[in-house]
Amino acid sequence: MIDRDGVINEDSDDFIKSVAEWHPIPGSLEAIAALHRAGWRVAVVTNQSGIGRGLYDEATLGAIHDHMSARVRAAGGELAGVYYCPHLPDAGCECRKPKPGMFRALERELGLSVVGAPYIGDRLSDVEAAEAVGARPMLVRTGTGAATEGLLGERRVPVFDDLAAAADSLLAETR
Numbered sequence: 426m427i428d429r430d431g432v433i434n435e436d437s438d439d440f441i442k443s444v445a446e447w448h449p450i451p452g453s454l455e456a457i458a459a460l461h462r463a464g465w466r467v468a469v470v471t472n473q474s475g476i477g478r479g480l481y482d483e484a485t486l487g488a489i490h491d492h493m494s495a496r497v498r499a500a501g502g503e504l505a506g507v508y509y510c511p512h513l514p515d516a517g518c519e520c521r522k523p524k525p526g527m528f529r530a531l532e533r534e535l536g537l538s539v540v541g542a543p544y545i546g547d548r549l550s551d552v553e554a555a556e557a558v559g560a561r562p563m564l565v566r567t568g569t570g571a572a573t574e575g576l577l578g579e580r581r582v583p584v585f586d587d588l589a590a591a592a593d594s595l596l597a598e599t600r
């Protein structure tokens with residue numbers, strides 16, 4: 426499982442509001458493809474409060490995710506699912522990370538357990554979300570990850586330069 430903004434694509438303080446603003450981080454699409462070829466089911470789990478803020482609508486987010494999925498396929502990969510929370514941070518929903526709702530939906534829909542499954546993100550909320558569901562957090566330094574690295578405290582979370590490096594590490598485990 427992979428976070429989206431700052432991990433697969435470049436993040437923006439102004440949110441990613443259109444397909445034109447979605448720019449993959451170099452190597453990220455190829456990394457997803459490599460995981461797919463090695464037998465991993467790769468799903469995206471992403472907070473998208475820009476919807477709750479009225480910055481873009483669900484149709485636009487759908488178009489962005491169709492574009493992302495097509496770019497992944499063009500690189501030889503496949504996304505098993507894309508899960509997003511559209512709510513504002515203070516909405517009190519059960520899906521916004523670090524809450525577990527999206528991971529529970531993924532488990533239901535894909536028929537698998539996320540316990541022990543890697544979750545690659547760039548924010549502390551990604552690490553916390555993974556911990557909350559018994560998944561295995563991995564941090565990348567892209568996006569806000571370099572700053573997040575200093576917030577890990579006593580946590581023993583592996584840190585990688587980018588998604589490509591994190592994927593290489595996972596692939597090396599199973600070779």
Ligand SMILES: [Mg+2]
Binds near residue numbers: 428429430436547568
């Ligand atoms: Mg992120």
Ligand SMILES: [Zn+2]
Binds near residue numbers: 511512519520
């Ligand atoms: Zn939500």
